[in-house]
Amino acid sequence: MSDPALQPVVKEIPPKAADLSAWYTAVCLKAELASYSPVRGCVVLRPYGYGLWENLQKHLDRAFKETGHENAYFPLLIPESLLLKEAEHVEGFAPEVAWVTHGGQEELTERLAIRPTSEVIIGVMYAQWVESYRDLPILINQWANVLRWEKATRPFLRTMEFLWQEGHTAHASAAEAREETEKMLGVYREFAENVAAVPVYAGVKSASERFPGAVETFSIEALMPDGKALQSATSHDLGQNFAKAYDITFLDADQQIKHAYTTSWGMSWRMLGAMIMVHGDDRGLRIPPKMAPIEAVFVPILRKGDERSVAACHDAAKALREAGFRVKVDDRDQQPGWKYAEWDVRGVPLRIEIGPRDVDAGTAVLVRRDRAKGDPEQKITVPLDRLAQSIRELLDLIQRSLYDEAKAFLESHTVRETERGAFLRACKERAGMIDIPWCGSAACEAHVKASTGATTRNTRPLEGAESLCVACGEPATVRAYFAQSY
RNA sequence: CGGGACGUAGCUCAGCUUGGUAGAGCGCUUGCUUUGGGAGCAAGAAGUCGCAGGUUCGAAUCCUGUCGUCCCGACCA
Numbered sequence: 391m392s393d394p395a396l397q398p399v400v401k402e403i404p405p406k407a408a409d410l411s412a413w414y415t416a417v418c419l420k421a422e423l424a425s426y427s428p429v430r431g432c433v434v435l436r437p438y439g440y441g442l443w444e445n446l447q448k449h450l451d452r453a454f455k456e457t458g459h460e461n462a463y464f465p466l467l468i469p470e471s472l473l474l475k476e477a478e479h480v481e482g483f484a485p486e487v488a489w490v491t492h493g494g495q496e497e498l499t500e501r502l503a504i505r506p507t508s509e510v511i512i513g514v515m516y517a518q519w520v521e522s523y524r525d526l527p528i529l530i531n532q533w534a535n536v537l538r539w540e541k542a543t544r545p546f547l548r549t550m551e552f553l554w555q556e557g558h559t560a561h562a563s564a565a566e567a568r569e570e571t572e573k574m575l576g577v578y579r580e581f582a583e584n585v586a587a588v589p590v591y592a593g594v595k596s597a598s599e600r601f602p603g604a605v606e607t608f609s610i611e612a613l614m615p616d617g618k619a620l621q622s623a624t625s626h627d628l629g630q631n632f633a634k635a636y637d638i639t640f641l642d643a644d645q646q647i648k649h650a651y652t653t654s655w656g657m658s659w660r661m662l663g664a665m666i667m668v669h670g671d672d673r674g675l676r677i678p679p680k681m682a683p684i685e686a687v688f689v690p691i692l693r694k695g696d697e698r699s700v701a702a703c704h705d706a707a708k709a710l711r712e713a714g715f716r717v718k719v720d721d722r723d724q725q726p727g728w729k730y731a732e733w734d735v736r737g738v739p740l741r742i743e744i745g746p747r748d749v750d751a752g753t754a755v756l757v758r759r760d761r762a763k764g765d766p767e768q769k770i771t772v773p774l775d776r777l778a779q780s781i782r783e784l785l786d787l788i789q790r791s792l793y794d795e796a797k798a799f800l801e802s803h804t805v806r807e808t809e810r811g812a813f814l815r816a817c818k819e820r821a822g823m824i825d826i827p828w829c830g831s832a833a834c835e836a837h838v839k840a841s842t843g844a845t846t847r848n849t850r851p852l853e854g855a856e857s858l859c860v861a862c863g864e865p866a867t868v869r870a871y872f873a874q875s876y
Numbered sequence: 877c878g879g880g881a882c883g884u885a886g887c888u889c890a891g892c893u894u895g896g897u898a899g900a901g902c903g904c905u906u907g908c909u910u911u912g913g914g915a916g917c918a919a920g921a922a923g924u925c926g927c928a929g930g931u932u933c934g935a936a937u938c939c940u941g942u943c944g945u946c947c948c949g950a951c952c953a
Contacts, residue, residue, distance in 0.1 A: 402887070402902095411947075420887095430944065486952075507953070541877065541951065548952080601953050609953090624953055656953075691912050727913040734913090745912055755912080763913070843949095 403735065405672050410616045411544075414667055418545040421675050421736045423662075431543035431550035435659070438736065441683025442662050443553060447533065449585045449680070450555060450657065453577045459529040459557060466535075467502040468511050476635035479509065482602020486538040504537045509603065509628070509654055512558045513636035520650060523562045523642045527570070531557040546663035547620070547876055554658035560638055560650040564629065567651035568606075571627040574655040575608045578623035581657070586665045587678035587793035588612045589800045590622060591823060591871055593848030598832050601654075605629035611847040611871065612664045613800050617820030619847045619873035620664045625655035668796050675737025676760055678792050679785040686710070686756075686781055687738045688719040689729045691745030698749045706744070706754065706777055713778045717742075734759065739788045740781060748774075756780060760788045760795075804871075813860045813872075817844035823873050827856035827866035834862040838872065847871040 403420055406413040418424050423439030435443060451461070467490060474480055483506045490502040505511065516528055537551045546552075557574060561567040575592055582588045595607035604626040611619045632638070633649040642648050669676040679685055688703035703719045710717045720729050726743070733741055741757040748754055753771050761768035772780040803822025807813035816824045817838060828834070828849065838861050839845050849868040859866045 409947095415946080426945075428944085482953080538952085544946095595953090599953085604953090607953075621953080626953080654953095658953095689912090692910090694910075725911055725913090725915055727911085727915080729914085730912095731914045743912065747912080 403672070403674060406615065406670060410614070410667065413670070414663075415545065417666060417670055417674055417735070423666075423675075424545045429550075431540055433545050433549055435553070438683060439662070442665075442677070442681055443659060445681045445683065446581075446586075446657075446659075446661060447555075450577070450581055451531075451533075453581065454531050454555075454557065457529075457573060457577065459531045459559075461533065462530045463532055463534070464508055464511050464515065466505055468505055468508075470501045470503060472514055472636075473503050473510050476510070476603050476632055478631070479603035479635075483507070483538075486540065488537050488539050505534075506536055506538045507654075507656075508532065508534070508536070508556055509558065509632055509652075510636070513632045513638060513652065516558075516560050516650070516652070517637045517639070520560060520638055520640050523640050526560060526562045526640060526650060527566065528560045529557075529570075530559065531555055544663075546659050546666070548660070552658050552660070554656050556654060556656040559653045560633070561652070562640065562642065562648075562650065564651050567629070567653050568627050571606070571608060571625045571653045571655065574653070575610065575623075575625040578610050578625065578655070578657055582610055582612065582622055582661065582664075583793065585678070585680045586661060587680075587789060587796060588622065588661075588664050588668050589793065589797040591848060593850045593871070594868075595624070595848055596830065596832070596835055596846040596870070598835055599846065599848075601626045603628060603631050603635075605631065609848050611823075611873075612668060613803055613823055613873070614664070614667045614876065615799070617803065617822050617873070618876055619823065619871070620660070620667075620876045621847070622661050622664050623655070623657035626653060628652040628654060668799075669792050670737070673731075674735030676792060677737035677739060679739045679789045682737070682739050683716065684718045684736075684738045685716045685785055686718075686740035686742050687729075687733050688717065688742045688744065689726055689733075690719070690721060691726055691743060691748075693746045696746050699744045699746060702744050702749050702774075703742070706742070706774060710778060710781065715778070715781060730757075740784055742777075742781075756784055758784060758788055760791050807860055810860055810863075814838070814842055817842035817872050817874070820874055823847065823871040825869060825871055826860035827852060827858065828868055828870035828872075829859035829862055829864040830867040830870075831859075831862070831864065834859060834864070837862070842874075844872045844874045847873050847875065 403416045404412045422436050424433040424435055427434050487506055488504045533555045535551055535553055540548055540550050543549050559570050579590055579592045582590045590610035590612045592610045595609055600607040606627040608625045610622050612622050614620055630649040630651055632652050638650040639647050688707055690699040690703045700721055707717045707719045739759050743755040752774050754774055755769055755771050757769050804825055805816055805821055806825045807816055813826055835846055849870040852869055856866050
C-alpha cells in the first residue's frame with residue numbers, strides 16, 4: 391500500500407478495470423446518485439441522480455411529443471381478474487408480481503397487483519375509449535414507477551421499484567402498429583447515442599427473449615466494459631393479442647368490427663446505469679454534457695486577502711445561466727484540490743477555475759473531465775468575454791468525444807465469428823458482441839446459453855452471403871449478436 | 877431461490893480465535909493559519925457493535941433465528 395501506484399486514484403472508489411461491480415456500486419453511492427434504503431432492493435434516487443433522470447425525461451419527452459404522443463397517468467393497482475386475461479403475459483410476469491391483499495384491517499375479496507407494467511390497465515381503458523376507426527390511433531405515454539419482485543438487485547440496473555416511461559398505442563392496422571414500434575425504437579436509439587452518448591445495436595429479439603404477449607420485441611443493446619450486454623430499451627409490437635384479451639375493438643370504415651393492433655415501449659432508469667458504466671473512469675463518473683445536471687462548475691481560487699475570484703465566478707455564472715447553461719459556483723470553504731476531486735467523482739463535464747492571476751488577466755481556465763490529468767488537451771485558458779462560446783464548443787467536443795470513445799470500444803469488441811469453437815469460446819469469455827449468422831431456433835439458443843451463459847441480444851436480416859448458423863450448422867435465417875447480459 | 881462472504885462512529889476497517897463493559901484512520905464541529913489536484917495546528921462531538929432470542933455472574937466476542945448488502949450461479953421486459 392505504500393506504493394503510490396497501488397493507491398486508488400479516488401478515495402473509496404476501486405479501479406474500474408479490476409472489479410467493475412465494486413467500482414459501479416461505489417460510484418453510484420459516492421457521486422450521490424443513489425442511496426440504499428431500508429426497503430430491500432429499492433434505492434433512493436438522490437437529487438443529483440434525479441437530475442440525470444430529469445434530463446433523460448426532458449429529451450425523451452420532447453421526442454415523444456414530436457412523434458405525436460401525449461402523456462397520461464394510469465392506476466398503480468391492477469385487479470387480479472383483469473391481469474389474468476392475457477395468458478402469456480400473466481405467465482411471464484407472475485413470478486415478479488407483488489400483491490395487495492388488505493385494505494386497512496379488511497381482507498380484499500379480490501387481490502390487487504402492483505403494476506409490473508401497464509399493458510393490462512391501459513388496455514382495459516383503451517377498450518372503453520375506442521369505438522370507431524376514427525378514434526385511432528391512440529398515442530399515449532406514461533411516466534411512472536413499476537414494481538417487480540426481483541431476487542438480486544443493483545442500483546439502476548435492476549431494482550424492485552424503478553422509474554420508467556411506458557408508451558402504449560393502439561392502431562387500426564398491423565402495418566401501422568409495426569411502423570410505430572420501429573419508430574419508437576429509433577427514438578430510443580437516437581436518445582442513447584446522441585444524448586447519453588451510448589452506442590447501441592438495435593434489432594429484433596429472439597422468441598425466447600420476447601416480451602410476454604408480444605408478437606415481436608425490438609431492443610437496443612449496449613455493451614458494458616466487462617463484455618456483458620445491457621438491454622437499454624425495448625419496443626413491442628403486441629399485434630392483436632392484448633386487443634383480443636381486453637376487447638379493444640372498433641368499427642372500421644368497411645363496417646366490420648375489428649380488433650385494434652397495439653404497441654408498448656419503454657426505457658427505464660437502467661439507461662442511467664448503462665451511461666455510468668460506459669463512460670466512467672477511475673476518478674468516478676463522466677457524464678455526457680447533454681445529460682449533466684451541472685454542465686460546468688466554477689472553482690474560485692483564493693489568495694490571502696484576495697477574494698475577487700469569488701465575485702468573478704458569480705458574475706460569469708450569472709451570464710452563463712442567462713445564456714442557458716447549467717452551471718454552479720462551488721464557493722464552499724474547501725481546498726481547490728478537494729473540490730476538483732469531488733466534481734471529478736460526480737462527473738461534471740467542465741470545470742472553470744478562476745484565480746487571482748485570471749482576474750488580473752480577464753481569463754478563466756477550462757478543464758475537461760473527459761481528459762486525463764496531464765493531457766495537454768485537459769486545460770485551456772480563455773478570455774472571460776469569450777467564455778460562453780468556449781464552453782459551448784468544449785461541451786460539444788466532450789459530448790462527441792465520449793461517444794466516439796464508447797463507439798470505438800463497441801466496435802473493437804464486436805467480433806464476427808465464422809467457426810463454432812471460436813464462437814463458443816468468445817461467448818464464454820465475454821469477448822463482447824459476438825456477431826454470427828444464426829438459425830433462429832430456440833433450441834440452438836438454449837444450447838449456447840447452457841454451455842456459455844450467452845444468449846442472443848438481438849437480430850437483424852442476413853447480409854446476403856451467409857448460409858449456415860455458426861452455432862449449430864442449420865441454415866441461417868438472421869444475423870444475431872450473442873453476449874452474456876445483465 | 878442455491879453456494880460463498882460480510883454487517884462495529886458518517887466512511888473504510890481493527891477488536892471476536894482464548895467472553896470482562898468501545899478503538900484507529902478519514903470525515904464532522906469550533907478557532908487560527910491556508911487555498912492553481914483531496915492542506916496544517918489545536919480543541920471537541922459522535923457508536924443501544926444490523927435486529928431478536930439463547931448460554932453466562934458478565935456477550936461486539938459463543939449458539940440459534942431473522943433482516944440487509946456484496947460476489948458466483950439460477951431466474952428475469
